[in-house]
Amino acid sequence: MPDVRLSSTRGKQILLTTVLGSSMALLDSTVVNVALPRIGRDLNADLAALQWTVNAYMLTLAGLILLGGSLGDRYGRRKIFLLGVVWFAAASLLCGLAQDTTVLIGARALQGVGGALLTPGSLALIQASFHPDDRARAVGLWSGFGGIGAAVGPFVGGWLVAGPGWRWVFLLNVPLALVCVPVALRHVPESADGGGHGRFDVLGAALGALALALVTYALIEGRTASPAVVVAAAAGVAAGAAFVWVEKHRPDPMMPLDVFASRQFTAVNLVTLCVYAAFGGFFFLTALQLQVVAGYSPLRAGTALLPTTLLMLLFSARSGALADRIGPRVPLTVGPLLCAAAMLLMLRVGKDAHYLTDVLPALLVMGAGMVTLVAPLTATVLASVDTSRAGLASGVNNAAARAAGLIAVAALPLLAGMGPDAYRSADAFDAAFRRAMPICAAALVVGSVLAFAAVSRPAVGCRRPECRTHGSTTAPPLEPHRNRTGGRTGRDG
CATH class of the missing domain: 1.20.1250.20 (MFS general substrate transporter like domains)
Known part of the structure; x- marks a missing residue:
């Protein structure tokens, strides 16, 4: 022990x-x-x-x-x-x-x-x-x-x-x-899982990474519409299908697909994809908007983003406690809507934007929305599967959030019509930013609707400290797990 x-x-x-x-x-x-x-x-x-x-x-x-x-x-x-x-x-x-x-x-x-x-x-x-x-x-x-x-x-x-x-x-x-x-x-003492057996799912990991890489390439280079882009997109979809097939048929998959038999787990991961795609696009473009268009220095732009993560750090525990009492449906419905409102408020941020009247209100609403949804989302993920699979569920949810951010950073400039030199022109970038923020807001609204329609009260809330004290804007907390490479995953922290 x-x-x-x-x-x-x-x-x-x-x-x-x-x-x-x-x-x-x-x-x-x-x-x-x-x-x-x-x-x-x-x-x-x-x-x-x-x-x-x-x-x-x-x-x-x-x-x-x-x-x-x-x-x-x-x-x-x-x-x-x-x-x-x-x-x-x-x-x-x-x-x-x-x-x-x-x-x-x-x-x-x-x-x-x-x-x-x-x-x-x-x-x-x-x-x-x-x-x-x-x-x-x-x-x-x-x-x-x-x-x-x-x-x-x-x-x-x-x-x-x-x-x-x-x-x-x-x-x-x-x-x-x-x-x-x-x-x-x-x-630090060494520790390992003495009961480990089976083989590592290197093929599954390689196929998953290859699918993400090919789709990302196709989206980033999509504005050229070249044959290479079409081939990459098709190959990415094929690699993704192969990943699903391998994970379904391997005796020791990296991501056992039967974890998605839980309707609650599947629903919360779909919400995760929507909200973290929006977050990934928002923070990528906002850091550029503040500098390229609003004329902020790097130091001022970095400081401007502090309120969002500070609010998460200070109030996530209270949000998690509230979700324990009322269930996750309301927080997971309201939180994305608050974040969507914040992204629409960011449309006020243009040339010579004033921080107190233009930037800060949007970031405070954004922080309030993230506080509202992140802890309940993590708690619902962990409660939607058996305790022995909590680590697996958390890992899948964390990976889904990161993949969503990855795809958003690749796709959003394409969807918003950003040219290769857009960030060198304040006018061009501002116009594209104003097209991009409603797209992010729409993704959040979809996440809110999914949460309202498909998320129910979990049997047990998450009382783990890592669910409650959280400041990352890129992914939900990652629960440690003991993956025995044979699907027996989990550790109740």
């Missing part, structure tokens, strides 16, 4: 290294958006290259995060976590040194691989190390510090871009890793 106490020196060091590791991946999911205009200018990149700078990371992270958790369970959570930290830091160094967009995009894809290795292991190490009496408080602290990191991430990114330069958005991860690795080696 895990016996590390939170008050001990070892307990504090475990908490430190897991917070540092998870913060690396969490920060890079949010701060890069603020750096995009400077990256585009310095590397002479078109809009498609900026989309790939964001999406290359999300692609490998979304495609491999379920496999990353399984590797930790089999070979040792500390070992895979540390491999992810070192891998992530090396890829970050390569990002920071990149002299062209090809190298930068490739390095971002490698970053996503590192993120898929370290992200599931961070919380799993806490669950596997601390004494049961201290575990909930340790997870709460981990979630709280992670939420603070998510809140200040855009501010830090803006400060780095405006000061030493955008390369330090990536290079900052190297000193974090240099602190994290030796502390983990000295203080």
